[in-house]
Amino acid sequence: MNALTMPGTAINDLRVWLDRLTQTDRIAVMRDNVPLKHGVAAIAKCLDGKQAAFFPRPDGHAIPVISGFMSRRSWIAEAMGVPESGLLEAYRRAAENPLPWREVPGTEAACQEVVHHEIDMNGLLPIPTHSEHDNGPYITAGMVIARNPVTGIQNVSINRIQVHAKDRMAILMLPRHLFAFYQAAEANGQPLPVAIVIGADPLTLLASQAITPIDHDELEIAGALHGHPLPVVKCLTNEVRVPANAEIVIEGRLLPHVREPEGPFGEFPKYYSAKENREVIQVDLVTHRKSPIYHTIVPAEMEHLLLGSIPREATLLAHLQRSFPGVKDVHLSIGGVGRYHLYVKFEKRREGEPKNVILCAFGAHYDIKQVTVVDTDVDVHDPQQVEWAVATRFQADRDLIVVAGAQGSVLDPSTTVGQETEADCLPPHKQGISAKMGLDATRPVSYHEHVFTKVRIPGEDKVDLAREIVAGATIASAMGQAS
Template sequence: MTDTPASLGTRRAPYTDLRQWLAHLDATGRVAVMREGVPLQHTLAAIAKRLDGQKAACFPRPGGHAIPVVSGFMARRAWIAEAIGVPESGLLAHFRDAADHPLPCNEVPGHAAPCQQIVHRDVDVLKALPVPTHSEHDSGPYITAGLVIARNPVTGVQNVSINRIQVHDRQRMAILMLPRHLLAFYQAAEARGQALDVAVVIGVDPLTLLASQAIAPIDTDELEIAGALHGAPLDVVKCVTNEVRVPAQGEIVIEGRILPTERAAEGPFGEFPKYYSARESREVIQVDAITHRAAPLFHTIIPAEMEHLLLGSIPREATLLAHLQRSFSNVLDVHLAIGGVGRYHLHVKIRKTHEGQPKNVICAAFGAHYDIKQVIVVDDDVEVHEPLQVEWAVATRFQADRDLVVIAGAQGSVLDPSTTVGLDFSDGAPPAHLQGVSAKMGLDATRPVAYHEHVFTKVRVPGEDDIDLNAEIDPAGRVDFL
């Protein structure tokens, strides 16, 4: 893994404020400011996509709206490490340590919370906020970077997640909830005939944004993990219309309720696998209020691009590494390949000690997260973050009749369109219990523990890693080759 100059050396103070982080990116040539008035429908997303991983994008007065839109400020792995203040090679360990040692939040009064400087109780979401329409066949404008915060109706402990939200009209929005903690909270409330109070927070600092994606037990408040990443308790404030606590430094907060029994059409929407998910009946958020800073910023994530993929993959990597190392101390590193949309393809580096061990690691990885569809296990001389090295290991150390593991009919991602190929659902989308049924594939791309002479010794030239090319190249040197 290669560290950028900004991330080398001892740990620096993290960037715990969104505006401070954007100013830093701008000062280092990593923000592009667009002309005023870029259309919110497709054009904004198209520009941000073209800049993906190169520069963050800022759109003043998008579609004539007074609130600027920002995107792409977490679109490189090195930037995320830089924001946290650690070397890129220490990113997973630092995130895992924060997840293991959360800090309780610090509640502040409303007058001390920037996110409540302005309060609107009678709102029209699309007039109040510059919500873009992203992909070609998206069914409308979507909030894609909103932290959805809800309280467990039984225990009161909060959960934080990012969910896609389609804005339908003035005060109603449809939300996709996958079978995770937020859906469990909603189902518990709905069983009581109650709405689930929620807040959708748009525009938070990079560490809180990353913490929202932690894979944690159901009664773990991800805002406490954000505090651990900050190195101090996160300031939160109680919403003005419900009991949900939100980051006090947030830019915009939509307060509302997910209504019991009510559903509305949602989708199609271009999702992280780079395909559209189907139009289906989803739960409905009734908006009760919008609060925001005096001059807020609106953050949008371009679906299926680097900011989207990295925010999902890095917290998962940290969790997967910890899970595997509990059973296999010789697991050294993991990587969710971007070619596998940051979710489906896992590369695992091990220091192999026994034949057959990689197959055990493969099985353990499939059990660690149901999204994982393919696992490649490689030796400690292969860099799992470099796709060419992993492919080389498969090409030279893997034989399908000996080293392939296939598991049929397992639970996979409901957003993987290949899982429903060949099934006839002429009346619409498949029922929930049949969605995401997937085959899993594992590849043992490790060399034998013992082998003859140098058959599996990786070719290298002595000194290749240490040579100083600046000292060896003569900048004034010329040769007449004719």
């Protein structure tokens, strides 16, 4: 780790972060005219987790596209200014100690340097089409910000948004806070004003995914992650406040009692969600910085998965530790798409405790489908070690928990098996019904001699191979023989 990648000051501007990645050879710059349809996503996927991909003129568009600048866990920790081992604790502190944002006038807001009243979304912005069967271009890295129509407190989320007309877009809202705001507005026949922010700094993006109670503004968590109140500015057509240093802001309204087709779309479980009638955003205005940068997230790849998993991990760790101080760490596995499979490191004192931990985890977030509890000698961030613990410490007839018919993720395609209806569309109250599985892969509290002692070699963790290996040596030279 060199000076540029040492833990230090948190990053509070996207362009500062892109400069950091450029200086450390973590951005690859592409040729001009890479196609927005599939080409941008294909190249970004090939570089996933290795380098961010920068497209200066995709399809000849004047606005460049960036993707993958948060595609490694260590990069996210670096942007936060903490070591990777301190990532969850730093996020947890920020979530528990939010800082109210600081409003600035429009003259000080970079995101309002340029204003567009005439709207043609695909002409104005370089919006990619990502996967093979996606039903057109999608905004995938847009933070949707709305105010509770009753309390006025904001919510921030990232939603997939299909651009299907010059000034209209269909949006998927899961049954969370944004949807609750919309329902309250729609019940009164009112539109819900929104802003879609594209090109936020990495920590504000991360804050948008915090698991919080309703009426907790995630922009205040962003301020805590930055170490100072986040500068925000009021939109030009509504009362929503947006990050002042964002690259692009789309102002609009979620229309009441209007639904239009959206999908199919390749989602984070690495499957397509079906075409359905969804809520609609009427675009009123677009503002942006001079020479803006457009951010796209390739669905189901590392940037997408990590943005969702790290905030959830921090929340789950705090939730579990309140009831079980023996919980030392948690990890939502990438194989479980950063949502469904949770690994828990636990210091067991009594038999039966891991099963209680499993049940507590299921209640913490409905997306969780499988929980595996392991001992403290297992690294939950290493899937091979977790599998080893299951292979050697778990017996299904003794250590397995199955909960049938629970609420799960509506985006998990396995929940629809055997539930097809004549209309080929399940009603919302039947979507996402899932079984939950828990695995207690911990060793007994007491066991005979070294039956469950993990094999290790003394000093193996202190070996300095650079000191021990003779550079350029061969067997022949080591044995004093002529080559």
